[in-house]
Amino acid sequence: MIKLKINGLNVSVEKGTTILEAAQSVGFPIPTLCHMEGLTPYGACRLCVVEIGTGDRTKLVTSCTYPAEEGLVVRTASERVLKARRMIVELLLASCPQSKTIQDIASKLHVTQQRFRQEHEDCILCGLCVRMCKEQMMAGAIGFRGRGQNRSIGTPFDIKSEVCRLCGGCIYVCPACQLRCTFTEPDKAICGGCLNLSPPCVDKDQFHDMMCYMDPCVACEIKED
Amino acid sequence: MQVIYRQKIVEEIEELKNIYGDDRSSLLPILHAMQDKYQYIPDRILQSVAHALEIHPAEVEAVASFYSFFETREKLGKYVIRLCQTVTCDMKGKHKVARQLQNELGIKFGETTKDGMFSLRYTNCLGLCDQGPAMLVNDRLFAHVTPEKTQRIIEECHRDFIRSEFPRVVPSILRKTGSLLNAETTGAEGLKNALGKKPAEVIEEIRKSNLKGRGGAGFPTAFKWQLAAEDSSETKYVVCNADEGEPGTFKDRFLLYDRTDLILDGMTIGAYAIGASQGFIYLRIEYRYMQKYLEAALEKRRQQGLLGENIAGRKGFNFDIQIRMGAGAYVCGEETALIESLEGERGEPRNRPPFPVDTGFFGRPTIVNNVETFLGAALILTKGAQWFAEHGTDKSKGTKLYSISGDCEKPGIYEFAFGTSINELLIEVGGENAKAVQIGGASGLCISSVEFDRKLSFEDLSSGGSVIIFGPDRDMLQVAKNFSNFFIEESCGQCTPCRIGNIKIREGISLLEKGKCSSSYLKELVKLSDTMRLTSKCGLGQSSGNAFTTIMEGFREEILGKALNSTEGDIS
Ligand SMILES: Cc1cc2nc3c(=O)[nH]c(=O)nc-3n(C[C@H](O)[C@H](O)[C@H](O)COP(=O)(O)O)c2cc1C
Ligand code: SF4
Ligand code: FES
Numbered sequence: 032m033i034k035l036k037i038n039g040l041n042v043s044v045e046k047g048t049t050i051l052e053a054a055q056s057v058g059f060p061i062p063t064l065c066h067m068e069g070l071t072p073y074g075a076c077r078l079c080v081v082e083i084g085t086g087d088r089t090k091l092v093t094s095c096t097y098p099a100e101e102g103l104v105v106r107t108a109s110e111r112v113l114k115a116r117r118m119i120v121e122l123l124l125a126s127c128p129q130s131k132t133i134q135d136i137a138s139k140l141h142v143t144q145q146r147f148r149q150e151h152e153d154c155i156l157c158g159l160c161v162r163m164c165k166e167q168m169m170a171g172a173i174g175f176r177g178r179g180q181n182r183s184i185g186t187p188f189d190i191k192s193e194v195c196r197l198c199g200g201c202i203y204v205c206p207a208c209q210l211r212c213t214f215t216e217p218d219k220a221i222c223g224g225c226l227n228l229s230p231p232c233v234d235k236d237q238f239h240d241m242m243c244y245m246d247p248c249v250a251c252e253i254k255e256d
Numbered sequence: 257m258q259v260i261y262r263q264k265i266v267e268e269i270e271e272l273k274n275i276y277g278d279d280r281s282s283l284l285p286i287l288h289a290m291q292d293k294y295q296y297i298p299d300r301i302l303q304s305v306a307h308a309l310e311i312h313p314a315e316v317e318a319v320a321s322f323y324s325f326f327e328t329r330e331k332l333g334k335y336v337i338r339l340c341q342t343v344t345c346d347m348k349g350k351h352k353v354a355r356q357l358q359n360e361l362g363i364k365f366g367e368t369t370k371d372g373m374f375s376l377r378y379t380n381c382l383g384l385c386d387q388g389p390a391m392l393v394n395d396r397l398f399a400h401v402t403p404e405k406t407q408r409i410i411e412e413c414h415r416d417f418i419r420s421e422f423p424r425v426v427p428s429i430l431r432k433t434g435s436l437l438n439a440e441t442t443g444a445e446g447l448k449n450a451l452g453k454k455p456a457e458v459i460e461e462i463r464k465s466n467l468k469g470r471g472g473a474g475f476p477t478a479f480k481w482q483l484a485a486e487d488s489s490e491t492k493y494v495v496c497n498a499d500e501g502e503p504g505t506f507k508d509r510f511l512l513y514d515r516t517d518l519i520l521d522g523m524t525i526g527a528y529a530i531g532a533s534q535g536f537i538y539l540r541i542e543y544r545y546m547q548k549y550l551e552a553a554l555e556k557r558r559q560q561g562l563l564g565e566n567i568a569g570r571k572g573f574n575f576d577i578q579i580r581m582g583a584g585a586y587v588c589g590e591e592t593a594l595i596e597s598l599e600g601e602r603g604e605p606r607n608r609p610p611f612p613v614d615t616g617f618f619g620r621p622t623i624v625n626n627v628e629t630f631l632g633a634a635l636i637l638t639k640g641a642q643w644f645a646e647h648g649t650d651k652s653k654g655t656k657l658y659s660i661s662g663d664c665e666k667p668g669i670y671e672f673a674f675g676t677s678i679n680e681l682l683i684e685v686g687g688e689n690a691k692a693v694q695i696g697g698a699s700g701l702c703i704s705s706v707e708f709d710r711k712l713s714f715e716d717l718s719s720g721g722s723v724i725i726f727g728p729d730r731d732m733l734q735v736a737k738n739f740s741n742f743f744i745e746e747s748c749g750q751c752t753p754c755r756i757g758n759i760k761i762r763e764g765i766s767l768l769e770k771g772k773c774s775s776s777y778l779k780e781l782v783k784l785s786d787t788m789r790l791t792s793k794c795g796l797g798q799s800s801g802n803a804f805t806t807i808m809e810g811f812r813e814e815i816l817g818k819a820l821n822s823t824e825g826d827i828s
Contacts, residue, residue: 072607073607073750074607074751074793075750075751075752075793076751076752077751077752077753077791077792077793078752080790080791090790091790091791093607093793096607097607097609098609111790114787115787115790115791118753118783118784118787119752119753119787119791122752122753122756122757122760122784123752123756125756125760126756146777146780147760147763148760148763155752156749156750156755158750165312171312171314171315172312172314173314174312174314174315174317174318175318175602176317176318176321177321177322177749178321178322178585178587178602178746178747178748178749179744179745179746179747179748179749179755180744180745180747180749180755180759181749182748182749182755186314187299187302187303187306187312187313187314187316187317188299188302188303188313188317192314194312
């Protein structure tokens with residue numbers, strides 16, 4: 032067992048536990064965006080930063096990737112941490128102001144203004160969909176392209192992927208795309224899957240034991256009619 | 257119109273797999289080879305490569321689209337002209353050259369001529385800042401390019417001159433040598449001395465010299481090597497970081513060409529110290545003209561018994577070095593991104609911990625060191641730790657190479673002892689009337705004249721060796737803008753503060769240009785760059801606000817309230 036101190040509280044956790052898991056296990060909330068249980072930690076949104084160390088040797092690290100270390104001193108909500116999180120959420124808001132998920136995080140952090148010009152992008156590149164598709168759905172139908180400001184997510188060569196299973200997993204995990212799957216701008220849809228999404232579960236005989244994670248599920252709503 | 261037959265591609269890829277291996281790390285070499293052959297990598301080739309290496313097409317496209325030297329959309333011309341857009345070349349008249357190139361070829365940057373002869377591209381630092389404007393035509397480097405000269409170069413291309421075996425490496429200008437560059441050694445002396453000691457003693461010798469990493473971060477080399485040496489893994493790697501992407505740095509280019517054997521000695525010593533049997537030189541694609549030369553040097557060493565099995569007669573010490581080419585990405589100089597790139601992935605920095613010393617190339621302990629660090633190690637083992645530590649300050653031992661460019665009479669390579677002040681440096685290079693000096697390239701600090709008594713050292717002005725001097729008439733806002741564009745282009749785009757933050761900073765610079773930025777908004781931008789420093793994943797994002805912040809501090813008066821001038825972003 033590894034012993035560490037979170038916000039003054041002594042905590043012991045198994046080796047390999049991340050600071051995020053350790054903090055959550057004792058009830059300290061840390062906002063996350065690009066993190067999801069069951070997917071490889073990615074450490075990209077940087078919202079989950081916490082302060083580690085003591086004296087003048089402190090630094091901010093992402094709790095979703097940083098493993099608990101013996102004797103580590105962690106502060107999950109110091110002034111420095113909150114300032115940084117607010118700035119980051121403002122940047123996210125500036126690029127995807129319409130995302131309900133980001134709005135919620137912002138309001139929890141008491142962000143009331145938005146200092147930067149808004150862009151109305153429809154993707155914050157958290158990479159949840161890419162990891163979901165590859166790691167949970169074992170499909171690998173979508174990936175990142177380009178870098179820097181030209182970074183985007185899509186199917187290879189921008190054509191409908193042969194390996195896409197139309198499972199909708201990418202849409203399910205997306206914190207920004209509520210708009211995307213409403214067919215408003217088909218050419219901006221990530222996988223094109225949502226355009227002809229006929230959820231496999233509708234075809235009950237073939238997929239009778241398929242587990243459903245969508246709640247509420249579009250398909251079930253269709254079926255009820 | 258070139259027809260690309262799938263069957264033929266499949267056969268070619270199979271052949272390449274025989275050369276480079278069929279694991280993931282062969283992806284970049286294969287993509288390079290295919291691009292050389294077809295002048296671009298269309299979807300069809302990407303698909304076949306994915307199939308051959310048994311990886312998802314999505315991942316192959318992800319890799320190909322990451323690097324700026326790979327072209328996936330349209331076929332490149334027979335001659336690809338890449339003009340350096342980094343700040344020093346900009347100051348030396350890049351804009352005029354750019355205009356003339358467009359006039360001569362009738363195309364814009366980013367385009368290809370209809371006859372398929374020329375493509376025009378901008379690129380970041382080519383490592384010829386002391387002789388700018390610099391331009392790369394395929395693998396050939398041109399110095400001091402003028403509008404008039406562009407026409408001749410284009411003519412030479414038409415006559416297929418460029419393809420001939422010309423002297424390919426334009427040497428850097430060497431201005432001042434010190435103990436490192438003056439050291440006389442006889443063949444592989446340091447390596448032989450090292451092999452006479454135990455690995456732990458080699459590391460001890462390096463520790464005594466207090467050698468710190470020369471790539472910019474200044475991490476104690478002995479400590480890094482020791483961590484890797486202590487790991488019980490059977491397979492370990494030594495990597496020489498020859499990515500030298502920091503704008504204004506060209507000393508590694510010089511060392512690789514002029515002190516090749518000492519660097520290879522250094523790598524071999526590192527391998528002996530940590531117990532590695534495989535090494536890589538990660539050479540940036542912009543230095544491709546050096547590849548053949550370095551390969552010949554490696555081959556010579558194999559024949560001399562200095563690489564391969566039982567090196568220098570030492571039973572059981574086997575080590576060999578491969579050269580791996582980058583593909584145009586500054587961020588690949590960051591050691592974890594470099595390792596990702598070696599593995600055939602997108603060059604995106606990893607989360608730390610774990611560190612490369614225990615989980616590096618394919619999860620094995622790996623030491624990544626700068627070219628100059630290996631040079632230092634080789635000389636320490638030749639001349640002794642005492643000799644090395646003679647110069648410098650208490651905390652920064654030894655001397656260091658600086659690549660100096662910009663507004664000065666004598667740009668070039670200088671070796672200075674740590675502790676040299678900016679004032680002393682400026683006198684030496686003939687740049688006394690400078691108004692600002694950028695130490696450490698785009699990611700470094702901009703020092704204004706009131707601070708010229710600060711010293712080059714790890715404890716004060718630490719850098720990888722880039723020094724760019726700005727004369728009294730330079731527009732500092734344009735300098736900030738040039739750096740800002742550099743980061744927007746070169747950020748890998750993974751994390752929020754670096755990807756979006758840098759764009760916001762550039763937007764702020766545009767407002768300043770128009771004279772429309774309030775000082776309270778400027779304050780917010782400085783806070784933003786603070787957050788970028790604290791929360792970005794890697795050194796690129798962490799340091800990308802430095803130049804902006806220091807320029808705004810040092811030149812507030814010049815910049816605030818300034819109206820847009822008519823030149824289109826000219827620094828000169
Ligand atoms: C964005 C970025 C670019 C870098 N580029 C280089 C480079 O071109 N060459 C280099 O030696 N180190 C570079 N570094 C530093 C490396 O990450 C690493 O610290 C260095 O290779 C370690 O070697 P050293 O200890 O010998 O300096 C870069 C770091 C960052 C964050
Ligand atoms: S700081 Fe920038 S370059 Fe580094 S990982 Fe984040 S986005 Fe990529
Ligand atoms: S949740 Fe940790 S970086 Fe996004």
